Amino acid sequence: TLRLAVLASGRGSNLQAILDAIASGALDASIVGLWSDRRDAFALERARAAGVPAHVVRPRDHADRAAHDAALFGSIDATGADLIVCAGYMRLIGASAVAARPGRMINIHPSLLPLFKGLHTHQQALDAGVTEHGASVHVVTADLDAGPVLAQARVPVLPGDDADTLAARVLEREHPLLVQTLHTIATGRLVPGAEMARLDGAPLAAPLQL
Numbered sequence: 001t002l003r004l005a006v007l008a009s010g011r012g013s014n015l016q017a018i019l020d021a022i023a024s025g026a027l028d029a030s031i032v033g034l035w036s037d038r039r040d041a042f043a044l045e046r047a048r049a050a051g052v053p054a055h056v057v058r059p060r061d062h063a064d065r066a067a068h069d070a071a072l073f074g075s076i077d078a079t080g081a082d083l084i085v086c087a088g089y090m091r092l093i094g095a096s097a098v099a100a101r102p103g104r105m106i107n108i109h110p111s112l113l114p115l116f117k118g119l120h121t122h123q124q125a126l127d128a129g130v131t132e133h134g135a136s137v138h139v140v141t142a143d144l145d146a147g148p149v150l151a152q153a154r155v156p157v158l159p160g161d162d163a164d165t166l167a168a169r170v171l172e173r174e175h176p177l178l179v180q181t182l183h184t185i186a187t188g189r190l191v192p193g194a195e196m197a198r199l200d201g202a203p204l205a206a207p208l209q210l
């Protein structure tokens, strides 16, 4: 059983998708804790409702990023988590914290990476005039939204879309995308750490299309 540590900053609908998949038996995993950088994150409520320990580790309670990372990852590591899942975690993680856990952190990002890194991805897609958009699950590396892409889901951009309608269409696909990717990892068919190694010269595997 894959032991997951989940990080979330807000609504937590991706966390809920993981919880639901575990509860239904679709995903052989357990969530050892939910960590948030915000006390008002609804993700905390969702975790508590499911009996998952909910932790708040706020940047403002620490002197700098290194101290915040040390507190956050110290708490996570104490649980013996196999994989750290950033599910709507809206904060940069320091390079040394990432480097200390090579291939053990993944992130879901609302764009077809390498397009539209960072924030406001749906508006970025509209501004660029693309006809296709979506979401990616990738390995977290020191560079923002730039680690190897493990899986993607695609949606059309439709006439009349605004950032909200597009975000809703993408979000609906994010939930199965994240769950399916975790299932593929839990069943040993995908090893995020092995995909990391490919960065050293070998061509990247084509991401799963989900």
Ligand code: GAR
Binding pocket: 008, 009, 010, 011, 012, 013, 014, 015, 087, 088, 089, 090, 108, 109, 110, 118, 135, 171, 174
């Ligand atoms: C999701 O769309 C996720 O892809 C995005 O935030 C949303 C969180 O929703 N993540 C990022 O933008 C990461 N930079 P949720 O809290 O309902 O899961």
